Every structure is written in C-alpha cells, then in structure tokens.
Amino acid sequence: MPLYANMLKHILLFLALASCSADKVQKNPFSIDLGYWNGDLVIVGYDPKSLNQELIDTLTLNFSKITISLGNKILFVDTSATTSYDLSRSQLIQYKDKAYLALFKHHPFDANLFAIINLDSPEKYVDVIASEVKDYDHDGILETGGSRIIESPCRRCDSLYYNPQVFYQFGEQLELDTMLSKSKTLEIFDVYLGLEPSDTILIRKIGT
Numbered sequence: 001m002p003l004y005a006n007m008l009k010h011i012l013l014f015l016a017l018a019s020c021s022a023d024k025v026q027k028n029p030f031s032i033d034l035g036y037w038n039g040d041l042v043i044v045g046y047d048p049k050s051l052n053q054e055l056i057d058t059l060t061l062n063f064s065k066i067t068i069s070l071g072n073k074i075l076f077v078d079t080s081a082t083t084s085y086d087l088s089r090s091q092l093i094q095y096k097d098k099a100y101l102a103l104f105k106h107h108p109f110d111a112n113l114f115a116i117i118n119l120d121s122p123e124k125y126v127d128v129i130a131s132e133v134k135d136y137d138h139d140g141i142l143e144t145g146g147s148r149i150i151e152s153p154c155r156r157c158d159s160l161y162y163n164p165q166v167f168y169q170f171g172e173q174l175e176l177d178t179m180l181s182k183s184k185t186l187e188i189f190d191v192y193l194g195l196e197p198s199d200t201i202l203i204r205k206i207g208t
Helices: 002-020 053-058 178-186
Strands: 030-037 040-046 066-070 073-078 085-095 098-105 113-118 126-129 143-146 159-161 166-170 174-176 201-203
Touching: 030 085, 040 085, 040 098, 126 143, 126 166, 143 178, 166 178
Parallel strands: none
Antiparallel strands: 030 040, 040 066, 066 073, 085 098, 098 113, 113 126, 143 166, 159 201, 166 174
C-alpha cells in the first residue's frame, strides 16, 4: 500500500516537527498528486491534523479540510470538519477534454459515496454511490454506481425490498445513465420500478 505508507510517513514527520517547536512546523499543507489534466498537475492538499482517528485501523486515510488545486490555481476548498475524504481511494477520471475528481467518502450507515467534482466547474460537487469505476456497458464511457443500503444484507433471502441500481457516467458531463441503471436493476429483479427504493417486496433472481 505505497500511497498509504507515503502519506503516513508525512503525518509522522508533521507530528515530529510539531513536538519540537511551533516555529518549525511546516506552513504548507501536505498533498498528494492524482495525475495531470491539460498539462497541469491535479493536487489534493490536506491538513494532517484532520486525520479521522475513528478510521485509522481500517488502513484508510480520511481527512477533512481539503484543498484541490490545478497547478498553482486553487479550484475547490472544503473547510468542513464533519466531512472527511479517503484520499487513498480517490481518483482522477478523464474523458476527452473533460476531467472529474472522484473523492471517496465512507458512509457509516449507507453505501459509500464519491463526491464528484467537474474540474470545469469545481465550485460544487455531486454525491454518487461509489463502486469500481469502469465501462460497465462497453459504450466507451466510464461509469460508477450501485444501490443504497435500505435493509440488513441477507444473502440467503429469496425476497427483497425494491432497491434499484443507480449508475452515473463520466462523459461530456456527469449524468445519470438510465439505461445502465435499468439493466443492472433487472439483473436482480424481474421488474423495473424506477430509480427510487420502495417498500415493494420482490423476488430476487437466483445467484444475485
């Protein structure tokens, strides 16, 4: 886990400096590089003091108060202390001349999320269900998605509340992929009832 080890090394260095003298503490935030877009490096800066201690045993690195830069230009700043991002599972996603930053967020009670930031308009982000980013339907466009957690997992149960799969694609813009969402839902259920979970109980297909 080279990224984890490298970031942990930076944290330990920061703590060592802090223990010596307040005058010797580094002023610049720690950062990781997630790749290049249009010739500039996409950088996520983080405050090592904002490490989420509750998740330290999971071998993930969750930080709040992050800054996203493209080269020397700051694109996005999240000063919230209540939202933390797992930088070891975040990634840069590119499509033609578009680029998206997918910041991974652990959710304690529901599906994990990606906060998706379009680098063309980085002033806001969209939360989508996080899964492996890949071309699920072989249309040349990367997607991610899945279903929410609306009941306790039960692999042996033959019936479930209707809980659709919802996928987004990273094309000219981030957009809902309704066809992929429907086909993925129909892999689990015999009927498609839309994009919202419901209390309708359906038979789950064998093997799903």
